[in-house]
Amino acid sequence: MERTLSLTVKVIGDVRNDSDAEIMSSEMSTIRSDAVLQEWRESAAYWQKHSDTIRSMFSPVTQALIDEAGIVAGQSVLDVAGGAGEPSLTIAGIVGPTGSVTCTDATAEMVFAAEREGQRRGLTNVLFRQCAADSLPFESESFDAVVCRLRVMFFPDPLAALREMLRVTKSGAAMSFVVWDKSELNPFSYLITDVTARYFDVAPADPNTPGAFRFAKPGALAGILREAGANEVKERVLKFQIGAPISPEQFWELRAETSETLREKLAMLSPVQKDLLAQEAQEAVREFFSNGQMSIPAQMIIVTARKQ
Template sequence: MNDLETAKANAAAAYNAAADLFDHPANTFWDRFGRETIERLGLQPGQSVLDVCCGSGASAIPAAEAVGREGRVIGIDLAENLLELARGKAQSRELSQVEFKLGDMMSLEFPEDAFDAVVCVFGIFFVPDMSGAVRELWRRVKPGGKLALTTWGPNFFEPANGAFWESIRREAPSLHKSFNPWGRISHPESLAAMLAEAGLQDADISEQAGNHPIKSPEDWWTTLLGSGYRGTIDRLDAVGHARVREANLRYIRESRLTGIEANVIYATATKPDVRGAGDE
């Protein structure tokens, strides 16, 4: 398996497993940042949207609400279990204008210039070649349309993130990660450089400092299990799993931590509309 196939398989496994707690009340950050990404786009009724790495619909659902019955939203993700959650939400809200499909951002089936907006929230960093993925998404944006990327900023989930990885290092050193994939673009400068490599020179990039509440030690463990950390936790044996869990619960209790950093970076690029008046 090459690097891309390995990354896809790992992400699908982690998020299929995490689906059981993905939408738990302890994990409101998915909906919070997904909705804000859409609000920044200023979508209009009747427009079309492609949401890549859509998860359980945190951005696709508000996009469908924004474009209305005359619009169209397609959400794609590698994790079928998350797509099932998204379909249930759309059905309960009677949003027939949104459709969720199993898919991959590096092999999109859609033609060029097909969507008024293409969105990727907390997903672009999963592929080794991020600039190549951005080019794939950009090709699907209509002239005059927008591409919106949202990624994690610096100090992701600190200080609890560092405590988690230290508990993994002590229990199973082979599973310890020296860096997270989003670390490659966790500052405006590195994100801008990646976008420039993809050919997007004039993206609007803005940072937002944030905090996610941790109401109890169990909430932190739920966040771990309802996110990409699940891929590491599920590789522990039963004894290791129990020890890592207890180490994390103890850390929250003893530190009296009530919140973790949830800093994000939003990037929006508008595709030049070079058509003449006669081309409308």
């Protein structure tokens, strides 16, 4: 991932005129978007493998989305970029047999993973569709609520995606989103980043490209929602504990497998270096583990809006 960012800086620096710069910027944006999709494709099997743990880890976030969107029994809910099935599958239990959830993702591998998990849980009120967030194959005003958990910051064109999500939302209905707050407020992120930085050069993130902390600045996502035409846009900070019944060793396994960036970096190391990095990462997070339980403080931003 860092190699792609470095290439972007180098190539754009060689552009001769504004027209060429626009073309090159568009091409590099497409390359970056394709790279993000490829990362999700390659990660799908690992997200399904760790689905129970991940569901536990982010259950407070899912509940916040449900509460902010006002999701109740009998509703039709759209989960955009639902990945391996959450929060769709949890919401399915809220809307019940008289309601429905449509889980979408841009990659077939994630959709298949979500569908398999839904079958494993015996759910019959969830539909699965492969589609991009900025090209939803649904009629206008189809859904009573729309949610997106920790994915909007990876969209290649967030404004286009939010406009499309508004289109399929019923008038007066709610949309809710959650994004990471700043990295330095989240040891779940920065502790692992600090350890890997001892082994690799880490390029600074470009805030204008897809990335986990793209909308960590207060008002960033809210502003795009307003530009897209949403009403009653609000945001609040969500502080919670990322919890699950796992050990530091299991935590490292999850992080190393579900992150394509980490998998790519680890593949460059010798077996000895991999073991050392794993030990250092586990020690870095060990203070957040006790009696077989993980509890890591986290901070995210919840953004809600309504369609007029």
